[in-house]
Amino acid sequence: MPPMTVPASGLTNRRADRASNAIPRGSFRPDIEGLRAVAVLVVVLFHANTPGVEGGFVGVDVFFVISGFLVTGILWREAAAADTVGLIRFYGARARRLLPAAGVVVVATAIGAATLLPPLQARQVLGDGIASALYAGNYRLALRGTDYLAGDTLPSPFQHFWSLGVEEQFYLLWPVLIAVTAWFARRRRIGSAAVSPYLIVLAAVAALSFTISLIWTRTLPPWAYFSLPTRAWELGIGGMIALSAGAWSRLPKAVGAPAGWIGLAVIVAACTQLNGKTPYPGTAALLPILGTALVIISGCGETRFGVGRGLALPAMRAIGRVSYSWYLWHWPVLLLAPRVLGHQLGRGGSMAAVTMAGGLAMLTLWLVENPVRFAAPLRGSAARSLACGGAITAVAGGVALMLLVLAPVPVGRGAAAAALTLATAAPSAAPSTDSRDATVRQLTEQAQAAVAASAEIQAVPSNLTPSLADAPGDKAGVFVDGCVRSWREVGQPECASGDPDSATTVALVGDSHAAMWHPAFEPIAAQRHWRLETMAKVTCPLLDLPITSPYLGREYTECEQWRGQILTRLRAERPRLIVVSMSRRYGADFGFVSYDQAWVDSLNHLVGQLRATGAAVLVLGSIPDPHTTVPVCLSEHIDNAAACTPARPVAVNDAGIADEQAATTAAGGQYADLTPLFCTAARCPLIIGDNLVYRDDNHLTVSYARTLGPVIAALADRALANG
Incomplete structure (x- = not known):
């Protein structure tokens, strides 16, 4: 899932100074980088079938809350400073940050699938790759999951891209909502530093989304799990924390410190107590969301003995920095490694696979993510950033499409087989029990002969x-x-x-x-x-x-x-x-x-x-x-x-x-x-x-x-x- 850094430089104009009274100035949160490490670790351990982490899928929910918190903070500070949101600039920054690593993984996974998987499965997976490159894979999965006839479909190496689809759709829509709210506040002559209009809008969106999630978890489980309408409330919770961060920063230390530890304990409880049989997201998703909210709230203030001190340790931050690429790499490596080795991965093999994926994540961070993210020509131009992102998406989707076109449609090459036709003599005018038994035997023997002839x-x-x-x-x-x-x-x-x-x-x-x-x-x-x-x-x-x-x-x-x-x-x-x-x-x-x-x-x-x-x-x-x-x-x-x-x-x-x-x-x-x-x-x-x-x-x-x-x-x- 995409990490995000809040700019260290504060806003300098008078509006921004007033805004900082409501929301603390943008600053780097090392505890959130460490929290991102917790999220990716539980997802990776869950997918590696680690005992005791049967609910590790909640790591994705932790990522959602973090993203909602950071994105909303960035957007609101800009709206408060300029009475609007620079949509092109925001989209360009997101494209520069997210698309390069995702594009590399899409291309590598598509090539691996086309090379290693059975032709029929490879064609299905390459279709998933095209959808993933376009960040629409979550809806492809929802449609497939709704169709019980597709229940036997094998796991796709692109399956984990569903959560990126949710986030990208959020990134596309939420800035527009913030911009519209800023315009409405300006028309109503509401002070630019006021957070109430944004809180009201976000709370309404979150409430509607949570209601849909509860209904769909029971009636349309795949859509509840994979779609933005049912996950938006999780991002919205993070956004509401960002909008009220000024208030949270004034929490007494005696309250803030224990809140963070309780939140981490709740996340751990969700990982260990939930499992694949839990109707999800539904009410069960409240556990990781509440836990993540408490950890983030705790870090809004200075707490000497808070959980943030542990999350900010260098090792946790290092994992947090590679969490996005590690998330992208770990699942295709887990699924394709058995095809390379020729046997299923045991517990040790799964751990080795995710460790290797971690190595690929570090290389991706050093060679792809950071060079593109900090490239001066791109940082200085939102248009160039968007063009770069569009080119990466086109290449990734194009490679998957080309491989799909080139992938052979499996066709039998053996000699044509004789058609099997079961037939009996015309029945007698008054068939008896014995004649009916004889008919069943006769037809069965014909079928048996065909089965025997086909056995080899x-x-x-x-x-x-x-x-x-x-x-x-x-x-x-x-x-x-x-x-x-x-x-x-x-x-x-x-x-x-x-x-x-x-x-x-x-x-x-x-x-x-x-x-x-x-x-x-x-x-x-x-x-x-x-x-x-x-x-x-x-x-x-x-x-x-x-x-x-x-x-x-x-x-x-x-x-x-x-x-x-x-x-x-x-x-x-x-x-x-x-x-x-x-x-x-x-x-x-x-x-x-x-x-x-x-x-x-x-x-x-x-x-x-x-x-x-x-x-x-x-x-x-x-x-x-x-x-x-x-x-x-x-x-x-x-x-x-x-x-x-x-x-x-x-x-x-x-x-x-x-x-x-x-x-x-x-x-x-x-x-x-x-x-x-x-x-x-x-x-x-x-x-x-x-x-x-x-x-x-x-x-x-x-x-x-x-x-x-x-x-x-x-x-x-x-x-x-x-x-």
Whole structure:
């Protein structure tokens, strides 16, 4: 995050002298430089997975308060002295200070990503680099985080640039607000030294921002975390301290000294007590903000035994001086180092990586930051400073764009694979139970033969469907038309397909793993003249289990409410067949574990409830877990698909499937073990025939779901007949 130095030279005109009665003259604050060191250290330790610093992300909040304090002080002193703000001069100084180091890191990270990352991931990261160069990466992340379908996206080496985006947007807007306030005060003939108009405006902005933050933390967590509207209050708190610094400087030493130590203790408490499950920012952000405010307030006065003495130690100030560059370098080094070394970093490796990033930060400070920042031709001209900043931004964004254009789109180079088509002989006029079983067996055997033939595929076929580049977007329409309910949505709109006017209803119910089967069921429903109702909600199995959402960081009340609504609706609508499907990747973070006894018992109870509606019940077994983001992995191993293929014991829980089958059968339902459609006895290939099986790390492509349509149809027919 950008350090900032308040000019040592005071204002000399009469207005400035009056202003200094309200706000102390601009002077260097060594304690704030040391506080910046605290902020960067906790962020770096957090990203290095250091035990005990699970809340180290609050270091960014500390930076925000510091920036708000320093920027507001600079701007108000200028407004008080000249009744206006020199916007061009301010923007030029910010460009000279911030853009050179950021530009160097953007270029270096873009080159590293293009060189080291799998092609598909590299293209995504280079897009992040362009957004980061333009300081809009925070909104790109907010949009991506809002899309639950992007939940499997790998971390980006540019992800940490979100906070720079927030600050740059603040730097762009806040001077204009100060200038407008100065103009209003001048029109109202309010004394130029009066801070009240600025305090009122800033307090109003901070109050509105805090309110939005509280609401969005619950309803739109990614936007709450990454956007300026929800973070502006943190910068505003620093600004209000700057506007009232004169009053704080008169605090008794007996109050000021302990306040600073308490503030530091509160920051430490936030780092150690908060964690990734804490809804954030919300009210939790008050901890680091309050702590930082107390430390800054304490330093406004002379306190012999205050925390500022410790923060001003040479070692702390040295870290504070490189904090901006260290923040920029540490995250890409942490993410790209494993690609260089060929293995994951352990705790020691992570510490070595951030230490190396610290070395790069010092070089950047000496060779880039300071030379540009103190260059006389630039310091003497705001226009030249802005031109320099614009050129740096253009070069950084241009390099990322050029690499994106040059980055190869991964395309299979192997021999074209034969298309997989499952088919049976025409059914008899009066099919029997035995004939239906025979149809399921026949289709399953065809699929098994294709799986076996594909198990040893090396080069990705040239006719892969969908292509690796198109795979992430290869999802059923129900994921984007509101049929699949997102985290905070409850209720279920009418999502009828097939033959919507039919009297025979088939309900496809569950989480996103139910919805991914919609492309298989939709043509079946059209052929059989069924009304297909899709009822699905993300990470919400229909099982009656207490559930916590790691995404929301709290009890998943929306899921519990949705389950009740769906069961009520099923009892009212009484479909002929209810097909239940869900992911089996639920772990302790959700409050239960797939296949454990509570899961199996709940499945037995659910099937009994659904059977009581009069419907036949078909439970679809799990699909294998590939344990990798499949398109990305294959893009890196375009000539050796087997390198990404999981062994069956890793991908499939045979014991859990057997337990589920027994529980389903005992409750009167029917269970479909789907493993033979995906795996041999040894492996679970990721390409079957010409089909890419997965579009991400756990969902089927539309193509493979449709390919399996005939066997799914046979399973549904058998369930209806036996129900």
